[in-house]
Amino acid sequence: MVSFDGLTDLWDRLFSAQPDPPPLLVVLTGLAALLVVSTRLPWRVARNAITIAHEGGHALVALLTGRKLRGIRLHSDTSGLTLSAGRPSGPGMILTLLAGYVAPPLVGLAGAWLLGGNRITLLLWVAVVLLLAMLVMIRNAFGVVSLLVTGGVVLAVSWYTSPQVQAAFAYTGVWFLLLGGVRPVVELQRLRSRGRMPASDADQLAGLTPFPAFFWVAVFALVNLVVLAIGAILLADPLLDGTLLPTR
Template sequence: MVSIDALTGLRDTLLGAQPDPPPLLVLLTALGALVGVVTRRPWRIARNAVTIAHEGGHALAALLTGRRLHGIRLHSDTSGLTLSAGRPTGPGMVITLLAGYLAPPLVGLVGAGILGGNRITLLLWIAVALLLAMLVLIRNVFGVLSLLVTGGLVLAISWYAPPQVQAAFAYTGVWFLLFGGVRPVVELQQLRARGRMPASDADQLAGITPFSAFFWVTVFALVNLVVLGVGGVLLAGPILTDLTG
């Protein structure tokens, strides 16, 4: 039986604020995340995290708009697919299609807000909870393995790693989602220009709205850049404090 003291200790660990991270740590994690996004080989591996957020965004939007969610598939080439049923047009479908490319930086923005309050352990545990919730929606083996590995890594770091390692991991992950929301939009337009993604989210939005696919790609890009800027300011708090102090 779990004692009250143990539960109190767990609550304090989750909800308590950790010390401010060193400004150098914030800067180095930003640079590391940026290198991971712009460098080809690391991006091919780490992009799975962006895909998880992308498909999770589709799934959450589908549920919130009353669509019937059939499941999510994550593939080894870092692509993914979220299947839902409902009206093929209308606000629910528009929101569901919009959510994919916007989800990674928006998740990063929420993470930046939590880190701004120095709730590093809380952020890691929320990430584990979201990955477990998403796991029940996965419909292929690679997707299950991908979520188990990702969730296991986050859980292990949150449970066993010292505070500085937790901070470095959390900041790198949030920076990566913020930066990583921009590159897929650029890749989307490049592939569309070559005629290789005729059924992209942007093209599907063009099919059910009066606006062109390029308009929607531009919306993705502008929103993600604004979110990157806001999230960057939140994460750079220790640096700004150090400079002004």
């Protein structure tokens, strides 16, 4: 049985603020995330995290708009599929389709907000809870393994590593979500221009609205770039405290 003191310690561990990270850590983790996003093999592996956030965005908005979530599938080629039941048109379906490509940077923005308050451990535990909640709706083996591995890594870092390692891991992950939300939009338009994604989210939105698919691709890109800028400002707060600036 868990003691009161144990619960108090856990509460303090989750909700207490960690020390400010070194400004150099913020810079290096941002560069590391940018390197992953811009190179082929690292991106191919890490893109699974973007897919998890993408499909999670579809699923969450489907539930919030009253649609019935049927399941989520994650595939080894980093693609995914979220199935929901409800009206095939209307605001609920439009918002559900819109949510996928903008979800990763928005999740990153929420993470940047938590990091701005130095709630690093809380951020990692929230990530674990969200992954477990999503696991309930996964309908294929690769998806289950992908979420368990991702959640296990995050949990291990939050429980067994030092505050410095937690900070480096959390900042890298948040930078990656912010930066990694931009590349899939570019890839989407490249594939569409070659006729290889006729049923993309953008094309489905075009079928439900008066606007062409390219308009929705542009919306995805604009939202993700704006969110990236805001998230970068939040993450750069330690740099603005004067530590890296010349003193007088």
